[in-house]
Amino acid sequence: RYLGKPINLGSPQQVSEAVYVQLKFPPPRHAAKAAKAGHGSTTEETLQCLAQTTPECPFLGWVLEYRHIDKLKGTFLEPLAACATAVPDGDGAGFEASGSYRVYSSWQLLATGTGRVSSRSPNVQQIPNKPIMLSAGAGGEAAQRVCVRSAFVADAGFVLLAADYKQLEFRLLAALSADSALAGALTSGGDFFVLIAATWLRKRPADVSAEERSRTKALAYAICYGLGVDRLGTTLLVSHQKAREMRDHFLGAFRQLTAYMGSLRVTARRDGFVTTLGGRRRNLEHISSTAAADRAKAERQAVNSVIQGSAADVVKAAMAS
Incomplete structure (x- = not known):
């Protein structure tokens, strides 16, 4: 009804036509080149x-909500349901009586280029923890929160325990690079991302805003994981030039x-x-490419592989000890 005709929210082509032709949105700077080529x-x-620039338009929010729901359904809920195995209770009754399912994932130690542990069928490492709010339905249904991870519960008398290292990649980077500014932010006891934001923005930690902390966190992980300038600009919602300036400014503070x-x-x-801390090699066949x-x-992979690969070495050693 909003557009005056039916639309498939799952079709990027139809959504693009609605956004740029019917609603006449100007493309953001980072997407202007594709829009000129006819690919909004x-x-x-x-x-x-x-949506941030035009909060009064509900259509963009509907598209984003639909995509989140569709991703939850297709990426998480349906695969989990397909892999779930009913667990009988003590009397041999199945799911209907016991109310329990088990999911058995396959774990792979060497399937990724960096050596990071991964899982499949289903991938239980990426089960979203952040709930999403489903809007109230047209039929009077109340709005509700959905969290996929809440489907995993421990049996009576047991707990599900998650353990992780705090800023492992950055600690390894500080140790391997001997960067005093990075090491200082890690050992001072304060909020790590506030402290590194204060370092590269050259201001007092107390003056760092929540937005500056958030951007610094995204920037730090982007550099740590080897994101290019284009991806960095998309992540931070800034132009290619601005993303390059931010990256160079950040790196200039950690020489x-x-x-x-x-x-x-x-x-x-x-x-x-390149070789990780644990001695694992990753070949980079395109490191001297003319392209x-x-x-x-390949140069980004050289950095990323040592950082993530060394972190994977540490985690695997801890799991085996």
Whole structure:
């Protein structure tokens, strides 16, 4: 009714036509190039950016909510239901009597390029913990919160325990690079991301805003995981040029870290591979490619593989000990 005709919210083409042709939204700067080529972007980041600038338009929120629900259904709920096995109670009764299911995931130790542990059938490492709010239905149904992870519960007398290292990748980076500014932020006892925001923004920690902390966190992980400038701009909802400036400014505040990351790229070009803390090698066949895009990707992988791979080494050692 809002558009005056039916629309399939699951169709990027129809959503793009609705957003840019019918509703006449101007494309955000980071998506302007694709829009000029006739491919108006409808990625989540783009729609969120548009929604922030025009909060009075409900259509963008409907599309985002539909996609979240569709992803929950297709990526998590249906695969979990397909993999679930009914557990009989003590008298041999099945699910109807016991009310219990079990999910048995397959764990893979070496399936990723970095050596990170992964799981499949189903992937239980990415079960969303953040609940989403479903809007009230047209038929009078009340709005409700849905959290997929709440489907996992412990048996009576047992607990489900999750344990993780705090800022493991950054601690490894501080140790491997001997960066005093990064190490200081980790050992001072304060909020780590507030402290590194204060470092690169050159202000007192007390003056760091919540938005600056959030952006710094996204920026730090983007650099840690080897995101390119384009992906960084999309993540932070800023232009390519602004993303590059922010990255360069951030790295300028952590010079020993920057030098260490540069040394990893040099080593990768010389040897054709990088080695993690635990001695695991990753070959980088495109590190000397004449294609700039392939070479840049391999250079990011050189840094990312050592950081994530070394973190994986530490986690696996802890699991085995």
